[in-house]
Amino acid sequence: MIEVRMHGRGGQGAVTAVELLAVSAAEGGKWTQSFPFFGVERTGAPVQAFCRIDEKPVRIHQNVYEPDVVMVLDASLLAVTDVASGLKAGGVVIVNTKKGRGEIGIKGGKVFIVDATGIAVKHLGRPIVNTAMLGAFAKVTGLVPLDALERAIRHRFKGEIAEKNVAAIEECYNSTA
Amino acid sequence: MARKTVEGSFAVAEAVRNCEPDVAACYPITPSTHVAEELANYYADGELKEYITTESELSSMSACIGASAAGSRTVTVTSGQGFALMHEAVYCAAGMRLPIVMIVGNRALSAPLNIWGDWQDAVTERDSGWIQFYCENSQEALDTVPQAYKVAEATLLPAMVCMDGFYITHAVEPVEIPGKEEIRKYLPPFNPKVRLDPDNPVSMGEYALPSHYQQFRQDLHEDLLAAEKIVRDANGGYAAQFGRSYGDGTIEEYKSGDADYVFVSMGSICGNAKEAVDALRAKGEKAGLVRIRLFRPFPYDALAKALSGKKSVGVFEKSYDLGALAPLCSDVSASIALLKGDRPALSSFIGGLGGKDVTVAHVSEMLAKIKQGKTLTEWI
CATH class of the missing domain: 3.40.50.920 (Rossmann fold)
Structure with missing residues (x-):
């Protein structure tokens, strides 16, 4: 079972992102579960959301403490949260940042970076990175086919908005390093 | 039946809709769940016959009591403090033998104030004469809705479908949701012998003297005990039709x-x-x-x-x-x-x-x- 922990701030759409991840991984033939860390909903407050992806039905209902994949939607969280806490050996951390890999000070795990904010502003006109970051997830983990992710996006959003999100996802997919 | 990946509350709301209730009555605010919100959406889209937005959970249960007494299949949804506010009418629903189904997203009771999950809201109502199911995941919660109606309407006892607040209500999981046509084959229409009817007036939930009150409670207790077998049958019948069962149902x-x-x-x-x-x-x-x-x-x-x-x-x-x-x-x-x-x-x-x-x-x-x-x- 692969466990994903997403760190964001209230209002950044972490809950929607893990749901889209669960839906698209399920479409790719996996068994999934996603849910928010149960906190008080305040805009800007640090939040967590979780996703599990497995080859068999997911039976457990608990928070993710030892993730295989950590995603950080907002690099300002790195100063206040130990995002790599509990990261499994060989685990990966994907960070939305303009900085270099060596400059963000994450200890442990394999770190990937992408300027998802820049990409989101370019395609969506707003710094909303939750969907774009799923492209980075698809690239790094290979757990979610890009086309399944894009179908989930087109199911969730309509018309032009959907296509702009798809473009952001594709650019993030290609830019993550 | 296609599998889809949705939040537990939405899955349960869809199962409720597919049981074709005549009346839903809900108080649409925290600590209620997305089930109430989604039922309101179904009503707005013309997929639910009646949805009453009440001013409190006590009114929700009271509205369900009136609707059920008139012969309607009814549903309400609650959690935590809202459930506690219902308490008086919860006993009335059972005492009047009304097969209301209530969806519960189990949450803690105050004080201190807390909106998160535990079972105390429903467990504290264990003496009230309601059937209570507790579900392990979204699939079981939605499968239990038609079973709850089946048992409730066969026994004239109200039934709660309890699912853990957040752990099930807010978890997105893969589920298979039976459609209306399939549920119709499992769940016959609700057609009670006694109902409020202007052409054949009856009194329900009336006054009982010391000579009779206790007999009502004894009958309720004995019928509730007898419902255990009906629950097993409902689980077995569901397994035969839909291929999913939950132990022996109990x-x-x-x-x-x-x-x-x-x-x-x-x-x-x-x-x-x-x-x-x-x-x-x-x-x-x-x-x-x-x-x-x-x-x-x-x-x-x-x-x-x-x-x-x-x-x-x-x-x-x-x-x-x-x-x-x-x-x-x-x-x-x-x-x-x-x-x-x-x-x-x-x-x-x-x-x-x-x-x-x-x-x-x-x-x-x-x-x-x-x-x-x-x-x-x-x-x-």
Whole structure:
């Protein structure tokens, strides 16, 4: 079972992102579960959301403490949260940042970076990175086919908005390093 | 039936809609769930016949009582403090023998204020005469909705479908949701013999003198006990049509047949317990789980049989009876007392209150303590 922990701030759409991840991984033939860390909903407050992806039905209902994949939607969280806490050996951390890999000070795990904010502003006109970051997830983990992710996006959003999100996802997919 | 991946509350709302209730009455605010929100969407889209937005949960239950007395299939949805506000009318619904189905996203009671999950909102209503189901995951919760209507309408008893607040209500999981046509084959139309009808006037829920009041309570108790068999039949009939069953409908035995020590609980924690039991089994340990699905009427005999010959049993619950033995443990204790000869040692674990996360590791620790065969009372 692969466990994903997403760190964001209230209002950044972490809950929607893990749901889209669960839906698209399920479409790719996996068994999934996603849910928010149960906190008080305040805009800007640090939040967590979780996703599990497995080859068999997911039976457990608990928070993710030892993730295989950590995603950080907002690099300002790195100063206040130990995002790599509990990261499994060989685990990966994907960070939305303009900085270099060596400059963000994450200890442990394999770190990937992408300027998802820049990409989101370019395609969506707003710094909303939750969907774009799923492209980075698809690239790094290979757990979610890009086309399944894009179908989930087109199911969730309509018309032009959907296509702009798809473009952001594709650019993030290609830019993550 | 296609599988889809949706939030537990939305899955349950769709199952409710597909049972074709005549009236939904809900108070649409925290601590209610997305089930109420989605039912309101269905009503707006013309997919639900009537949706009454009430001014409180007490009014929701009162509206359901009126609608059900008039012969309507009814539903309401609640949680936590809202459920507590309903209390007076909850007894009325059972006393008037109205087969209302209530969806409960179980949450903690104040004070201190807390919006997170535990079972105390529903467990505290255990004496009210309602059937109570506790579900392990979204699939079971939505499958239990048509079963609840089937049992309720066959017995003229109201029924609660309880699912853990957040752990099920807010979790996005893959589910298969039966459609209206399929549910119609399982669930016949609601057509009560006695109903409020201007052409044939009757009084319902009226005044009972000391000479008669107790008989109503005794009848309710006896009919509730008799409903246990109807629950088994409803589970069996559902399995025959839809291919999914939940133990015998009252309890689910998981690797407990040859177990020496057994974890007993309800709800979503049982998925964690299955993982813990599997890990112990892989090491050759004779650990098992018995999950209680039907909390009221309580399946005393079925549970006693499942726990017969065990060395030790531990009950974990997200509920309490302050100043007394915890309620689920108390019921399990009464089951064990039915056994002849050596009885298992019984431990009580209370935990997960107000959303405190109880993990597979916690269950493993409890199982290690249960194995010691002592009698413990611990807060996890």
